[in-house]
Amino acid sequence: MDNPLVTPDLGLIVWTTLVFCILFFLLAKFAWKPILNAVNEREKSIEEALNKAEEAKIQMAELVSANEDLLKQARIERDEMLKEARVMKDKLISEAKNKANEDADRIIASARESIHHEKMAAVTELKNQVAILSVEIAEKILKEELSSTSKQEALINSVVDDIHLN
Amino acid sequence: MVYKSVLLATLTLFSVSNFFAGNSHASEESEKFNPVPVIMHHISDAHEWHLFGEVTVPLPIILWTDNGLVTFMSSEFHHNDDGSHVVERNNLKFIKNHEKIYQLNEGESAAIFDEAHHVTNATKPIDISITKNVFALLFSVLIILLVFFKVASFYKKNPNKAPKGIASFMEPLIIFVRDEIALINIGEKKHRKFVPYLLTAFFFIWFNNLLGLIPWIPGGANVTGNIAVTLVLAFFTLIITNINGNKAYWGHIFWMPGAPWPVKLLLAPIELVGVLTKPFALMIRLFANITAGHIVILSLLSLIFIFKNIGMSAVSVPFALFISVLELLVAFLQAYVFTMLSALFIGTAVAEHEHH
Numbered sequence: 001m002d003n004p005l006v007t008p009d010l011g012l013i014v015w016t017t018l019v020f021c022i023l024f025f026l027l028a029k030f031a032w033k034p035i036l037n038a039v040n041e042r043e044k045s046i047e048e049a050l051n052k053a054e055e056a057k058i059q060m061a062e063l064v065s066a067n068e069d070l071l072k073q074a075r076i077e078r079d080e081m082l083k084e085a086r087v088m089k090d091k092l093i094s095e096a097k098n099k100a101n102e103d104a105d106r107i108i109a110s111a112r113e114s115i116h117h118e119k120m121a122a123v124t125e126l127k128n129q130v131a132i133l134s135v136e137i138a139e140k141i142l143k144e145e146l147s148s149t150s151k152q153e154a155l156i157n158s159v160v161d162d163i164h165l166n
Numbered sequence: 167m168v169y170k171s172v173l174l175a176t177l178t179l180f181s182v183s184n185f186f187a188g189n190s191h192a193s194e195e196s197e198k199f200n201p202v203p204v205i206m207h208h209i210s211d212a213h214e215w216h217l218f219g220e221v222t223v224p225l226p227i228i229l230w231t232d233n234g235l236v237t238f239m240s241s242e243f244h245h246n247d248d249g250s251h252v253v254e255r256n257n258l259k260f261i262k263n264h265e266k267i268y269q270l271n272e273g274e275s276a277a278i279f280d281e282a283h284h285v286t287n288a289t290k291p292i293d294i295s296i297t298k299n300v301f302a303l304l305f306s307v308l309i310i311l312l313v314f315f316k317v318a319s320f321y322k323k324n325p326n327k328a329p330k331g332i333a334s335f336m337e338p339l340i341i342f343v344r345d346e347i348a349l350i351n352i353g354e355k356k357h358r359k360f361v362p363y364l365l366t367a368f369f370f371i372w373f374n375n376l377l378g379l380i381p382w383i384p385g386g387a388n389v390t391g392n393i394a395v396t397l398v399l400a401f402f403t404l405i406i407t408n409i410n411g412n413k414a415y416w417g418h419i420f421w422m423p424g425a426p427w428p429v430k431l432l433l434a435p436i437e438l439v440g441v442l443t444k445p446f447a448l449m450i451r452l453f454a455n456i457t458a459g460h461i462v463i464l465s466l467l468s469l470i471f472i473f474k475n476i477g478m479s480a481v482s483v484p485f486a487l488f489i490s491v492l493e494l495l496v497a498f499l500q501a502y503v504f505t506m507l508s509a510l511f512i513g514t515a516v517a518e519h520e521h522h
Binding site for chain 2: 031
């Protein structure tokens with residue numbers, strides 16, 4: 001144990017203990033605490049920022065999907081509206097057509113009726129005219145036939161003959 | 167890095183060569199240069215700081231004697247280290263022999279030596295002098311405090327900002343100690359409490375290792391290569407480990423679970439010795455590694471004087487440079503190993519043993 005290298009010196013032990021303790025307390029209080037706190041805080045804030053970014057990403061995705069949903073819904077609604085409109089249009093057109101047809105039928109019917117009327121009136125008129133004409137003709141013919149006595153006699157004879165036959 | 171190392175090696179060479187030149191007067195008559203005393207002197211503690219030749223920086227000597235506290239400067243001994251110069255203070259006579267201060271017994275006026283050059287007529291007072299190592303220790307602590315107060319002030323001024331300057335250099339190391347040493351070995355739940363000690367130990371060892379590589383004042387002292395320093399550091403780890411040891415830890419020491427009772431009886435003393443051998447290994451490892459590094463560099467440079475040929479420096483300097491660069495790595499590595507093993511020991515002491 002005479003080797004000075006491996007013989008711990010009391011003075012140095014005392015000084016090292018003292019100095020190391022002082023160093024420890026000073027560093028722990030004024031260096032490690034603020035440094036580690038700052039580093040921890042920064043790590044925490046970085047983590048928070050990352051989490052927030054992740055959250056924002058998720059929210060963004062949600063927003064996008066919501067937007068898409070909205071868009072899809074809007075599209076469906078538009079399609080529905082278009083379909084409805086088309087149906088309505090068709091209905092309107094068909095209704096109009098029907099009405100037009102009905103009207104046309106009615107007009108045609110009434111026209112036909114009035115035509116019939118007119119025709120009947122015309123026919124009646126014609127008939128009357130024909131009757132008048134016939135009477136006039138018969139008058140004329142009678143006048144002609146009965147203008148001479150011979151003729152009157154012949155007529156009587158024929159009538160008598162007819163009676164005879166009966 | 168390379169330039170710095172070249173500078174370092176060159177300065178090592180200068181300081182050491184001056185030192186050798188100063189010493190060569192005494193050993194001129196002996197044919198062969200003996201590097202052992204030179205190297206031993208270089209890696210041991212001293213009461214004065216040798217610069218070159220006869221020039222030294224005197225350091226205060228503080229003694230606790232029967233007559234109370236005695237203080238005087240080491241220059242009072244006039245570079246004498248063989249006990250022949252007597253300094254008188256407080257009616258007490260002191261001599262310095264092989265960097266140890268002796269107090270001569272009452273009535274004696276000169277030291278008497280036996281064959282092995284041990285002083286026979288003196289006692290050793292309690293010596294709490296500011297020796298070379300204590301001075302280097304204080305200097306390193308000053309540097310550590312300056313560096314980390316500066317780092318801390320950065321964080322106070324710039325909360326939630328990316329580190330800049332010295333903070334950006336130290337932060338990865340602090341995070342490394344916290345995550346790769348404390349967290350891994352002690353565990354998520356309990357590591358926080360021990361991070362300050364591990365950080366202090368890591369940077370204390372690393373800074374002192376690096377300062378030891380600087381060949382001139384105030385570096386060059388072999389602080390972390392001194393067994394007293396490593397003893398204190400290992401002792402702190404021992405105390406922290408055992409103060410925080412939980413039931414499972416002590417259970418594993420005194421009554422090993424899962425073993426038959428004769429084995430338990432056998433294991434208890436072994437485990438109890440293990441409590442001490444673990445920090446003992448820490449003490450020896452750091453001391454031996456750092457001292458060995460100093461010895462290797464000094465031995466390589468001693469080759470120049472052993473061969474008495476300046477041409478030898480062509481071999482010695484590149485080799486010493488290589489070892490110096492290696493020592494830069496070792497300085498970090500040993501700080502890491504000491505801290506990592508401390509964390510491991512603390513980790514086993516506080517670990518929850520759910521698996522048993």
